[in-house]
Amino acid sequence: MREAIRYLNNAKEILKSAPIEDDTYTDVKYVQEACGTAYLAVLKAVDEYLISRGVSEKELPQSVEGYRELLKRYLSIHNGKLTREFEKLYKELHIAGYYRGLLEDVDVIKVVFKSAKAFIDKIK
Numbered sequence: 001m002r003e004a005i006r007y008l009n010n011a012k013e014i015l016k017s018a019p020i021e022d023d024t025y026t027d028v029k030y031v032q033e034a035c036g037t038a039y040l041a042v043l044k045a046v047d048e049y050l051i052s053r054g055v056s057e058k059e060l061p062q063s064v065e066g067y068r069e070l071l072k073r074y075l076s077i078h079n080g081k082l083t084r085e086f087e088k089l090y091k092e093l094h095i096a097g098y099y100r101g102l103l104e105d106v107d108v109i110k111v112v113f114k115s116a117k118a119f120i121d122k123i124k
Contacts, residue, residue: 001044001045001048001120001121001123001124003044003048004041004042004044004045004048004120005041005120006041007037007038007040007041007044008037008038008041008113008116008117008120010037011034011035011037011038011041011113012034012113014030014033014034014037015030015031015034015109017030018030018031018034020106023105023106023107024104024105024106025103025104025105025106025109026104028101028104031097031101031103031104031109032097032098032101033098034097034109035092035093035094035096035097035098035103035109035112036093036094036097036098038093038097038112038113038116039089039090039093039094039097039098039116041116041120042086042089042090042093042116042119042120043067045119045120045123046067046070046071046086046123047060049074049075049123049124050070050074053074055070055074064090064094067086068083068086068087071083071086075123082119082122082123085115085118085119085122086119088115089112089115089116089119092112092115093112093116097109097112
């Protein structure tokens, strides 16, 4: 999971460049970039987990639907909560944070990043 943690740390570094005023990020560009990088950290962790379960690199998912399918097959057997956590991280980091640029509250970003770290730690 070293690569996933590296991505997550990079996301945190990106956020350090974002100006903050009244506990709000005032430049959404940095937040979007950081959320996109944090989401990639989650995907890297899932990839590493799947490879450890015998999935070849060629068989790794190319879409969120593919990740959902393989997570249900390989991860929900052990812990169904983790597939729900993946869904939440997809919506929070990828959709709200990166794609839509809706996240700007400093505390919300901290919570979402902590959730990403916890998810990565759980699937080691």
